Amino acid sequence: MARPRVWIVEDDRAVADALQVLLSCAGYDASTFTEGRAAIRALSTTSPDLILLDLNLPDIDGLEVCQAARALPDYTPVVMLTARSDPVDRLIGLEVGADVYLTKPFEPRALLAQIKAIFRLVERFGHRDSDGVVPRVAALPLTNGPIVMWEAERRVEVQGRRVELTPKEYELLRLMLRHPGRAFGRETLLRAVWGYDFGGESRTLDVHIQRLRQKIEDDPAQPRWLLTVRGFGYKLVAEQSAEDRDAR
Known part of the structure; x- marks a missing residue:
């Protein structure tokens, strides 16, 4: 079976070389691009199975590379690996389309664990190319615990059982699935789901949470x-966090 292809888009040669050794030893076919435009040009003719992406590239912002990957017909997972540690940058990266956002310096074992987790999702929810080797997906679902959401289909399953959600319930759950562990204020949720001009009672939110x-x-x-x-x-x-809590 062919090794999964991972592209490293990183202009720091020392970091890129270290990543290439790490990935090669872990069984991946790793290639390096030191400029964002070169990676975008390569995407026009072929696509990897995963992209490790720095944002501070010498020619363009790494976000543009992520957007180019998201424009492909097949879904290519993107792991952003960057020195930008501001929470706003993380939110922007995830909204643009990153599957994982990690900051430098990074723990090699944690990075490999994230990559393996992504490929497990691809294996579980994807389908194989005509050569029967490389799994491809239209889009990775959002997952957390027993909850799985396919955004393109607006489909949600819990413990393998499909559940029907109202539009507002769906938007609430999608927002939280995109940011598991983050506490959202009531006003933030009302504005995000009902709109900035929402003038109804905040009790509306409580009712939807109860139903969800x-x-x-x-x-x-x-x-x-x-x-x-x-x-x-x-x-x-x-x-x-839920698993750790249950173990106590």
Whole structure:
């Protein structure tokens, strides 16, 4: 079986060389691009199985490379690996289309774990090319614990069972799935889902959260995933945090 192809888009030669050695030893076919435009040109003729992307490139912003990858008919996972550590930069990177956003300096084992997790998702939810070797997907689903969301189809499953959500329930869940572990204030959720000019009662949010819990929780009265942040709002517990909590 062919080795998964990983492109490293990184202008720092020392970092790029270290990544190439790390990935090659882990069984990946790694190639390096030191400029963003070169990577975009290569994307016009072929596509890798995953892109490791720095944002501070010498010719263009790495976000443009991510946008070019997202314009491809086949979904190419993107891991942003950058020195930009501001939370706003992270949100922008994820909104542009990154699957994972990691900051430098990075832990090599953590990076490999993230890459392996992405390929597990591709294997689980993708299909194989005509050569039967490389898995490809139209888009990776959003996942957290038992919850899986296919955005292109607006389809949600919980523990393998399809659940029907109203449009507002869907938007609430999608926002939280994109940022597991983040606590959202009530006003933030109302503006994001109902719009900046929403003039209704905040009780509307509580009702939708209750209904959403009934659809995604085993016990809505004692939720495991969709929690209340007292005096602030709500959050979707990240999968690892929930597992650690259950182990205690």
